Amino acid sequence: MARPREFDQDKALEAAMDVFWEKGFEAASLSDLTARMGIQRPSLYSAFGDKKGLFEAALRKYTSSHAAYVRGSLHKHSSVKEAFRTFFEDVVSKEYEKSPSTGCFCINSMVELAAHDEKFEILTREHQMYLSVIFQETLERGIQSGELDAGINAKNLAQTLVISLIGLTVFLKSRPDRVVIDNFVKQILTLVTIS
Amino acid sequence: MARPREFDQDKALEAAMDVFWEKGFEAASLSDLTARMGIQRPSLYSAFGDKKGLFEAALRKYTSSHAAYVRGSLHKHSSVKEAFRTFFEDVVSKEYEKSPSTGCFCINSMVELAAHDEKFEILTREHQMYLSVIFQETLERGIQSGELDAGINAKNLAQTLVISLIGLTVFLKSRPDRVVIDNFVKQILTLVTIS
DNA sequence: ATTATTACATACCGATCGGTATATTATTAA
DNA sequence: TTAATAATATACCGATCGGTATGTAATAAT
Numbered sequence: 001m002a003r004p005r006e007f008d009q010d011k012a013l014e015a016a017m018d019v020f021w022e023k024g025f026e027a028a029s030l031s032d033l034t035a036r037m038g039i040q041r042p043s044l045y046s047a048f049g050d051k052k053g054l055f056e057a058a059l060r061k062y063t064s065s066h067a068a069y070v071r072g073s074l075h076k077h078s079s080v081k082e083a084f085r086t087f088f089e090d091v092v093s094k095e096y097e098k099s100p101s102t103g104c105f106c107i108n109s110m111v112e113l114a115a116h117d118e119k120f121e122i123l124t125r126e127h128q129m130y131l132s133v134i135f136q137e138t139l140e141r142g143i144q145s146g147e148l149d150a151g152i153n154a155k156n157l158a159q160t161l162v163i164s165l166i167g168l169t170v171f172l173k174s175r176p177d178r179v180v181i182d183n184f185v186k187q188i189l190t191l192v193t194i195s
Numbered sequence: 196m197a198r199p200r201e202f203d204q205d206k207a208l209e210a211a212m213d214v215f216w217e218k219g220f221e222a223a224s225l226s227d228l229t230a231r232m233g234i235q236r237p238s239l240y241s242a243f244g245d246k247k248g249l250f251e252a253a254l255r256k257y258t259s260s261h262a263a264y265v266r267g268s269l270h271k272h273s274s275v276k277e278a279f280r281t282f283f284e285d286v287v288s289k290e291y292e293k294s295p296s297t298g299c300f301c302i303n304s305m306v307e308l309a310a311h312d313e314k315f316e317i318l319t320r321e322h323q324m325y326l327s328v329i330f331q332e333t334l335e336r337g338i339q340s341g342e343l344d345a346g347i348n349a350k351n352l353a354q355t356l357v358i359s360l361i362g363l364t365v366f367l368k369s370r371p372d373r374v375v376i377d378n379f380v381k382q383i384l385t386l387v388t389i390s
Numbered sequence: 391a392t393t394a395t396t397a398c399a400t401a402c403c404g405a406t407c408g409g410t411a412t413a414t415t416a417t418t419a420a
Numbered sequence: 421t422t423a424a425t426a427a428t429a430t431a432c433c434g435a436t437c438g439g440t441a442t443g444t445a446a447t448a449a450t
């Protein structure tokens with residue numbers, strides 16, 4: 001009934017996600033965004049509302065794909081201990097490879113926006129709680145299989161692992177000595193083994 | 196030999212610190228800053244260089260006073276376990292009292308700037324490593340007094356505590372259920388007791 | 391073929407951005 | 421009292437900010 005959209009809305013959103021991920025909300029300008037998205041301003045505004053709306057859409061895209069990545073990663077090994085070990089080690093090695101390190105878009109947003117905007121306070125919190133559920137399910141799989149001690153509190157330990165992951169991800173932004181990071185990962189994995 | 200400065204440079208810097216702490220580097224405008232500092236732009240530029248220079252001075256002021264606060268807090272109890280317990284619990288309760296929660300200025304800066312500016316990568320990393328030294332000294336005090344097991348690795352544990360503190364501080368920005376946080380603190384303190 | 395509808399590109403909006411030129415005022419040294 | 425120095429206040433700079441009005445091009449229903 002009308003002229004069809006010429007750009008791929010999902011591709012454009014992914015490009016916007018990359019820009020916000022790299023620069024943050026404030027530092028990403030409309031010019032940055034439209035350049036990377038390959039569209040003009042009016043197209044952006046008609047498709048996504050305004051800058052905050054585009055940011056929210058980008059963050060939602062990130063959280064859902066990130067959750068899928070985490071879930072997939074933890075299912076790649078039948079051993080739960082092995083699954084957590086490779087997951088944390090991958091987080092670390094990926095961050096040292098990239099330059100500049102981007103970290104986690106959701107954590108970045110939590111720091112920049114959660115304290116001043118309730119919408120993002122909720123959105124970022126719920127993603128962390130969702131990751132916690134994924135961790136918990138993985139731990140329970142290990143308990144069921146007999147790999148992990150039946151006495152561990154999967155829910156509590158999952159929450160601890162999530163907060164540890166946050167600390168790890170943030171600290172990596174300052175490019176600390178790898179020995180410090182490897183030591184931390186080792187201590188965290190100890191919790192999975194002996195708790 | 197010339198007209199004396201009419202404003203207190205340190206008070207002005209503290210006001211700038213508050214603004215950057217609340218808003219971050221990008222979102223803090225020169226108008227915000229001069230208004231809270233109670234000075235005019237030319238005074239700001241002659242005293243602190245430019246916006247980044249003022250930010251750096253503010254961050255340095257923060258890290259030194261924050262390090263002093265942490266050291267003082269950990270020395271308030273002769274029991275090292277008690278010292279860490281009240282320290283972490285204070286971090287948590289202070290953050291739930293404030294609205295909006297400000298978190299840690301150094302961590303905020305690490306997330307916003309460390310990946311794009313080597314100066315802040317180094318500055319924020321060194322502050323965390325300095326906190327780690329304070330933690331380590333406190334742990335060693337506990338070992339010396341016999342309160343802590345002599346077998347613990349004070350340096351490694353201190354680094355773990357610092358990264359855990361980062362995760363805790365960041366996650367608090369999303370105002371998670373207090374139960375989740377209290378559980379995390381309890382697990383972290385367990386490391387001090389049994390490692 | 392005409393009309394309604396919607397996406398497109400250009401060009402523009404007022405506001406605000408970080409930063410500074412200019413002139414005045416206050417101080418100290420001579 | 422005068423000259424030198426530096427801090428102040430005002431007013432301004434070009435650039436860029438987020439956001440939009442306008443006219444044109446493309447599609448689908450009639």
